[in-house]
Amino acid sequence: MLQQYFTPIEDKTIYKPYQIGACIQKYAAYFPELGNNNIALFGIKDEHDSAAVVRKHLYQLATNTAFEKKVIDLGDIPCGTTPAETNLAIQTVTEGLLDRGAIPLLIGNHLDQGEPLYKAFERTSEQIELSLISAYLPLLEYELLHRICTREPNYLRNINAIGFQAPYTPPQALDMLENLNFNHYRLGNLKTQLDETEIYLRNATLTLFDLNAIRHVDAPGTSIVQANGLTGEEACQLARYAGHSDSLRCYALLGFDASKDTSELTAALCAQLIWYFVDGVVHRVQDTLGTHEDFVKYRCDFSTDDVPILFIKSKRTARWWMCIEHPADPTNLNEKITLPCTYFDYQQAANGDTPQRYLDTLKKLR
Numbered sequence: 001m002l003q004q005y006f007t008p009i010e011d012k013t014i015y016k017p018y019q020i021g022a023c024i025q026k027y028a029a030y031f032p033e034l035g036n037n038n039i040a041l042f043g044i045k046d047e048h049d050s051a052a053v054v055r056k057h058l059y060q061l062a063t064n065t066a067f068e069k070k071v072i073d074l075g076d077i078p079c080g081t082t083p084a085e086t087n088l089a090i091q092t093v094t095e096g097l098l099d100r101g102a103i104p105l106l107i108g109n110h111l112d113q114g115e116p117l118y119k120a121f122e123r124t125s126e127q128i129e130l131s132l133i134s135a136y137l138p139l140l141e142y143e144l145l146h147r148i149c150t151r152e153p154n155y156l157r158n159i160n161a162i163g164f165q166a167p168y169t170p171p172q173a174l175d176m177l178e179n180l181n182f183n184h185y186r187l188g189n190l191k192t193q194l195d196e197t198e199i200y201l202r203n204a205t206l207t208l209f210d211l212n213a214i215r216h217v218d219a220p221g222t223s224i225v226q227a228n229g230l231t232g233e234e235a236c237q238l239a240r241y242a243g244h245s246d247s248l249r250c251y252a253l254l255g256f257d258a259s260k261d262t263s264e265l266t267a268a269l270c271a272q273l274i275w276y277f278v279d280g281v282v283h284r285v286q287d288t289l290g291t292h293e294d295f296v297k298y299r300c301d302f303s304t305d306d307v308p309i310l311f312i313k314s315k316r317t318a319r320w321w322m323c324i325e326h327p328a329d330p331t332n333l334n335e336k337i338t339l340p341c342t343y344f345d346y347q348q349a350a351n352g353d354t355p356q357r358y359l360d361t362l363k364k365l366r
Helices: 050-058 065-070 083-099 111-119 144-149 171-179 187-192 194-200 232-244 265-282 343-350 356-365
Strands: 039-045 071-078 103-107 128-133 156-162 183-185 206-210 250-254 295-300 309-314 320-324 337-341
Touching: 039 050, 039 083, 039 265, 050 071, 050 103, 050 265, 065 071, 065 265, 071 083, 083 103, 083 111, 103 111, 103 265, 111 128, 111 144, 111 206, 111 250, 144 156, 156 194, 183 194, 187 194, 194 232, 194 337, 206 232, 232 265, 250 265, 295 343, 309 343, 320 343, 320 356, 337 356, 343 356
Parallel strands: 039 071, 039 103, 103 250, 128 156, 128 206, 156 183, 206 250
Antiparallel strands: 295 309, 309 320, 320 337
């Protein structure tokens, strides 16, 4: 049934044996068979054939055995007569892919196409953690995150806003973000501590990468000219962090405008973002709590009224988590919160200082 939504890939290029295009499973003559945990790549076929331009550059990159077994290219969904029709097709396809145990990877042309990806998870009534990498914070009325936050019934567990820039952020949007106790990591913080961004992607069910988060010199093919933003290298690192997350089940690159990408630089960068995302997925190590026993636990007690913090470190990856009890009901396991943290958070607590991440998390418990 999924086949009816896609147009086959027309590609007569002869690739070298080590290139992705020579061996990737794709919808050409026959629709490929989806297996469990396959990454199902698909795009939106607009008037500029944007996804096909990205595909051209992706197919020229070097492949490996893991990549060949992991990725299936389903082709493109034609744009509907209205954005609503396109979004409905995206949602239906994503639901079908999730039912088959695949990881949908969308190349889209507008940030709002992240909404049908989110809706695709609602049928199962599961809690959803959303990470958004963007220069903007679309939390005002009628904007993407506002629509998601106000849906009923609501299955949103958390939002991680990553890379947003103060000049583009209305005070009302930032106030709403903080009042809802959602996590956020500004561009300035990201520039100084890029590796800490991983903790905002580790628990995400769905990650949306708005290409407007990347500066114009590295990605001119977007809807807005960005004087500042992520570099191409930083964007690729974030893509790998996202793929490496054991929790992630859907990923999207959104906001690509091929009509402005005359040199095809943005398309080439999108191809690398896909490559690094896949590399993260194939190197997953099942390192979430409960999947293995290779953890070390450290308990930090405070002389104040603050409840103790249990820190947990993985021996496999050296990643950290903190487990926080509810101040009013410390014995209630259902009220505990376990969240990713950094070694610096542990150092602060071990020295008797209260980590800011701990204080922010307490707001969600009180």
